[in-house]
Amino acid sequence: MVPAFILVLVVLGSILFHILSPWWWPPIASNWSYIDHTLVITFWITGAVFSAVVLFMAYCVYRFRHRPGSKAAYEPESKKLEWWLTIGTAVGVAAMLAPGLYVWAQFVTVPDDATEIEVVAQQWQWNYRLPGEDGRLGKSDSQLISFENPLGINPDDPNGQDDIVIEASDLHLPVDKPVKVLLRSIDVLHDFYVPEFRAKMDMVPGMVTYFWFTPTKTGTYEVLCAELCGVGHSYMRGAVLVDTEEDYQAWLQEQSTFAELTDLRNVAEEVKP
Amino acid sequence: MVDATPRMHEGISPAEVPELELYHPKGWWTTYVFSQDAKIIAIQYAGTAMAIGLVALVLSWLMRLQLGFPGTFDFITPDAYYQFITMHGMIMVIYLLTALFLGGFGNYLIPLMVGARDMVFPYVNMLSYWIYLLAVIVLVASFFAPGGPTGAGWTLYPPQAILSGTPGGQDWGIILMLASLILFIIGFTMGGLNYVVTVIQGRTRGMTLMRMPLTVWGIFTATVMALLAFPALFVACVMMLFDRLLGTSFFMPALVEMGEQLSYGGGSPILFQHLFWFFGHPEVYIVALPAFGIVSDLISTHARKNIFGYRMMVWAIVVIGALSFIVWAHHMYVSGMHPWFGFFFATTTLIIAIPTAIKVYNWVLTLWRGDIHLTIPMLFALAFIVTFVNGGLTGLFLGNVVVDVPLSDTMFVVAHFHMVMGVAPILVIFGAIYHWYPKITGRMLDEWMGQFHFWVTFVGAYAIFFPMHYVGLVGVPRRYVEIGESAFIPPSVQDLNAFITVAALIVGFAQMVFLFNLFWSLRYGREAGGNPWRATSLEWQTPTTPPPHGNWGDERPVVYRWAYDYSVPGAPQDFIPQNDPWPQKAVAGTA
Numbered sequence: 001m002v003p004a005f006i007l008v009l010v011v012l013g014s015i016l017f018h019i020l021s022p023w024w025w026p027p028i029a030s031n032w033s034y035i036d037h038t039l040v041i042t043f044w045i046t047g048a049v050f051s052a053v054v055l056f057m058a059y060c061v062y063r064f065r066h067r068p069g070s071k072a073a074y075e076p077e078s079k080k081l082e083w084w085l086t087i088g089t090a091v092g093v094a095a096m097l098a099p100g101l102y103v104w105a106q107f108v109t110v111p112d113d114a115t116e117i118e119v120v121a122q123q124w125q126w127n128y129r130l131p132g133e134d135g136r137l138g139k140s141d142s143q144l145i146s147f148e149n150p151l152g153i154n155p156d157d158p159n160g161q162d163d164i165v166i167e168a169s170d171l172h173l174p175v176d177k178p179v180k181v182l183l184r185s186i187d188v189l190h191d192f193y194v195p196e197f198r199a200k201m202d203m204v205p206g207m208v209t210y211f212w213f214t215p216t217k218t219g220t221y222e223v224l225c226a227e228l229c230g231v232g233h234s235y236m237r238g239a240v241l242v243d244t245e246e247d248y249q250a251w252l253q254e255q256s257t258f259a260e261l262t263d264l265r266n267v268a269e270e271v272k273p
Numbered sequence: 274m275v276d277a278t279p280r281m282h283e284g285i286s287p288a289e290v291p292e293l294e295l296y297h298p299k300g301w302w303t304t305y306v307f308s309q310d311a312k313i314i315a316i317q318y319a320g321t322a323m324a325i326g327l328v329a330l331v332l333s334w335l336m337r338l339q340l341g342f343p344g345t346f347d348f349i350t351p352d353a354y355y356q357f358i359t360m361h362g363m364i365m366v367i368y369l370l371t372a373l374f375l376g377g378f379g380n381y382l383i384p385l386m387v388g389a390r391d392m393v394f395p396y397v398n399m400l401s402y403w404i405y406l407l408a409v410i411v412l413v414a415s416f417f418a419p420g421g422p423t424g425a426g427w428t429l430y431p432p433q434a435i436l437s438g439t440p441g442g443q444d445w446g447i448i449l450m451l452a453s454l455i456l457f458i459i460g461f462t463m464g465g466l467n468y469v470v471t472v473i474q475g476r477t478r479g480m481t482l483m484r485m486p487l488t489v490w491g492i493f494t495a496t497v498m499a500l501l502a503f504p505a506l507f508v509a510c511v512m513m514l515f516d517r518l519l520g521t522s523f524f525m526p527a528l529v530e531m532g533e534q535l536s537y538g539g540g541s542p543i544l545f546q547h548l549f550w551f552f553g554h555p556e557v558y559i560v561a562l563p564a565f566g567i568v569s570d571l572i573s574t575h576a577r578k579n580i581f582g583y584r585m586m587v588w589a590i591v592v593i594g595a596l597s598f599i600v601w602a603h604h605m606y607v608s609g610m611h612p613w614f615g616f617f618f619a620t621t622t623l624i625i626a627i628p629t630a631i632k633v634y635n636w637v638l639t640l641w642r643g644d645i646h647l648t649i650p651m652l653f654a655l656a657f658i659v660t661f662v663n664g665g666l667t668g669l670f671l672g673n674v675v676v677d678v679p680l681s682d683t684m685f686v687v688a689h690f691h692m693v694m695g696v697a698p699i700l701v702i703f704g705a706i707y708h709w710y711p712k713i714t715g716r717m718l719d720e721w722m723g724q725f726h727f728w729v730t731f732v733g734a735y736a737i738f739f740p741m742h743y744v745g746l747v748g749v750p751r752r753y754v755e756i757g758e759s760a761f762i763p764p765s766v767q768d769l770n771a772f773i774t775v776a777a778l779i780v781g782f783a784q785m786v787f788l789f790n791l792f793w794s795l796r797y798g799r800e801a802g803g804n805p806w807r808a809t810s811l812e813w814q815t816p817t818t819p820p821p822h823g824n825w826g827d828e829r830p831v832v833y834r835w836a837y838d839y840s841v842p843g844a845p846q847d848f849i850p851q852n853d854p855w856p857q858k859a860v861a862g863t864a
Contacts, residue, residue, distance in 0.1 A: 072840040077584065093626050101619060105616075142528060202607055
């Protein structure tokens, strides 16, 4: 009796917790509301299956509990029932997989008009690089990294001279413009994670990874690292500001290009005794 | 309903090879310490695994104290916190769960359940345990080494695992961890070959493969998988050790650490992840399949009913085992591997849900029209189904590639895998210990302590891990020493974390009651007799309990039926042991 009752309580408690929980994801600020929808569909299907299985168990435990003289049925298998259950499960699984793969296809297809920007991670800070007026990022190599060239931009590549370098500061993005985020790390694995954008991806030293999204709401969003990167992992935070076009242009004017930064730092080096 | 029971003793062939004489120990040391008896080795494995498991339990308290009450405990520095989570994870997955299921239950149950006198290679079996013990000692040594144990996370991802930004990366921690894993795999391989060959070659007459209890099927399939999966981890460990000690660059690209160019170059961190998860995902099922098998037998025995759909259950185990080798990269959807892999691995991952679901249906259908005795093993089996279904279903979130993107690397993942491969298999281990303790010791475990242990563990563990999913939904990343100030995380998340910590401490305390019960009942437990649960499988039919070296007295048993003849219509009792020829008399010369 008591076990059956507690099994029912587990189901009811879980459903109530889910409904009453104040703990839910922060409001979305990107184009990936499809991901949220797929997640909600998955919650409904899995919640229904969980409740059905556990309630069925509770019923069995109550109805078929041992009493003096009771005897179990002898019933080795039922091909028909087993096949129906298999097919039913396969349909349920397909109902979740199909929308999942459909959205994944969009996730991996970067639109042609996306602006390429670069995030460069290191223990334990975030740096960024934006293409300058030519709209292209210059080549980079971690072996070129030095005090004058913190991101390892190739000084011989003309495309790189006008790149805008943002070292350990906030990133700004214009609202409603798709961006392809190129991800680079100069030391260990990191992961560029902004909960409101939903999308995230690891950055791996030695290669360039990417994902894309379109910011849809102006505001300030926190950047966290989501891949263990050493003792400073929890403190590796930054901020992304999604601006209106005017605000974004105003901010952009104040940033230094790679060429300016190199000059500045070379001068600084020379001034030092 | 189709009758699929192989009931008759359709031609039991005479033994083809004469029995070999077992090794006879001469003194106390060779009987109880350097024993070649699989049952003693099983107890050694289980004792060692539980001892190191206690360390992991204490580590989990420490990390929960930090998460529930950040800043309160000065000795939990970020370094220490990462060392705690790393060692907790590695101990639980490898040194506790794998060792206990395969080395513990595998050694005890395989020979008894298939009617063998011992494992086929007893000496190698003994070596397997001692190498395992050495692996554990090396692991524990890292706590005392300069710099302490590694804090690289149990996944040990390079480059950080061997760099100075990670605790133990440039000290002894990572070296001892890799050495310990290498030893563990060597020891496991020796044991694993034994389990596989014993199942294939050591079965008694009449014990066809399709008459074996599902426990044996689960452990057998898991061992085959482990023999195929562990080598991937083995080479990954050797290569990383070379990267760390010899300066090779298998997993190390050119990189700049703290402003300094290191001399590595050309290696691939993602290669390590592929090797790790090629082992790591089968590992999940290496732990789960023995649990699946054992729980099937617990449910069947205590519901006095045959397991529903035995043949489908066997095939489901085999299919899950095979599929689990082509799903590994679902751990790597956001690792930076080519995104097109996502289509393939999401599909295979969701397909594996189908045989798994069949198993769940067949467990609950076994309860249907059963005669359910709510014994402690049965309660643990029911709790297993609840937690396993819960954890399995959240796996559909994480396996479904695009749904995984926002959830990966958050506390949702931590909650998921603890529910599905922490809580669920451990509940089976507890159920199995309550079930087989009478065979191992001749005495029953105390019922009252068992009830207390069960309810606190089941309800408590659910209260820890169910709410934890919602911490992850909010967006809190895993492996954070503290959440800190974040605009998107409401302060109430901290209250929830404190609640989870309190629940974890209570559940931990209940385990002390369990340990006390293990020792107390050894002396004061009720006398059990040979077959207290009135079960059918062979281990309950030994002439003496606990079974002595050699198990069977003069004659090995002859098997006439499958392991699930419960409540057979017309039979004198509600169970027919596998070696009972009913309704025929035993034919002279075959029994």
